[in-house]
Amino acid sequence: MQRKAFTFEFEAVPPYCFDLTVHKPAGWWWSTPNEVFQKRVLWTTVRVDSCLYGLRLRAAESSRKRQIVSCTVYSDKKLSGLEKDSLASNVERALGVKEDINEFYLIGRRDKILQHTIDDLWGMRTVAWPELFPALILAVTLQMAPMKRSNQMMDLLIANFGDNVHFGGKTIAHWPSADRIAELGVNELEGKAKLGYRAKSLISIARALRDGFPTADELLRMSPNEAKKQLMTLHGIGDYSAELIMPGMGFPLDVWSAKIFGLLFLGEEPQDPRDAIPELKKMAIERWGKWRGHAFVYVLNDLPMISKGFGVDLTNF
DNA sequence: GCGTCCAGGTCTACC
């Protein structure tokens, strides 16, 4: 059982909405699929520098002028100053509190697709995974599989190889560490997590991370192109996965989202969505420039409302 | 019940 260790606070660059940032309408988690969001409080877990922590996150103040996020950390040991700094830096980055999105809103206000979406999701930050390895797991399990099957693989990975964290009267199951997966044989991972051909990729990725692959913070300090190039050196990580992992890096279109953006950009579903991806990416760059990653997340989290505005059902692909 | 198809990509062999 982890005990309350300390609390820190972050002041966000307005506009900032804590609830939408950590609990997105499309259903994606902030750190782990098993985290609990109730009464506007997020109970979750993170692993930083091989240490697991329980976190209780909430909006301590959310007036128009000042938005403060409070983070209570639970731990089973006393933390050094360095450990506290490292944890705070990762949480701050994943909350997106220091990001200024006002320029994106200026562009969005004049854009037919985004103009209502920015009101629907006012203050939401996009996706910035607290840890690199879980983001890589997500990318690998999303490949060539329907969502139900992807969820099955992720659930089995967590159930068989993950860690339970007990804190604040709750138990949250967390992702397996890269070190744990790096030790496994392909047969065990294939059998227990039903990963199929992805097992080899995931073990190779875990070993690369164990052996000194750049951390999420180090990737962020690189240029987007350099970081993407680094990610694509990992076996099983291609163009789509690299862009999915690093927020703001690009426009991670897959077959599903290509159908949606095909309808929004061209007024019709592409005949072959996979073939249409390069052209749709080009259109996103021309339309939204460096903010295309934000537009991507905003659109996919507002599909029911955009469907009403455009008179097409974008929720049924 | 059984066979076939295909899914929210990536890699590799071949040209």
Next chain:
DNA sequence: GGTAGACCTGGACGC
């Protein structure tokens, strides 16, 4: 450098 084909697994579908 461009591209067809293979890749685990399980749900959907037709018969």
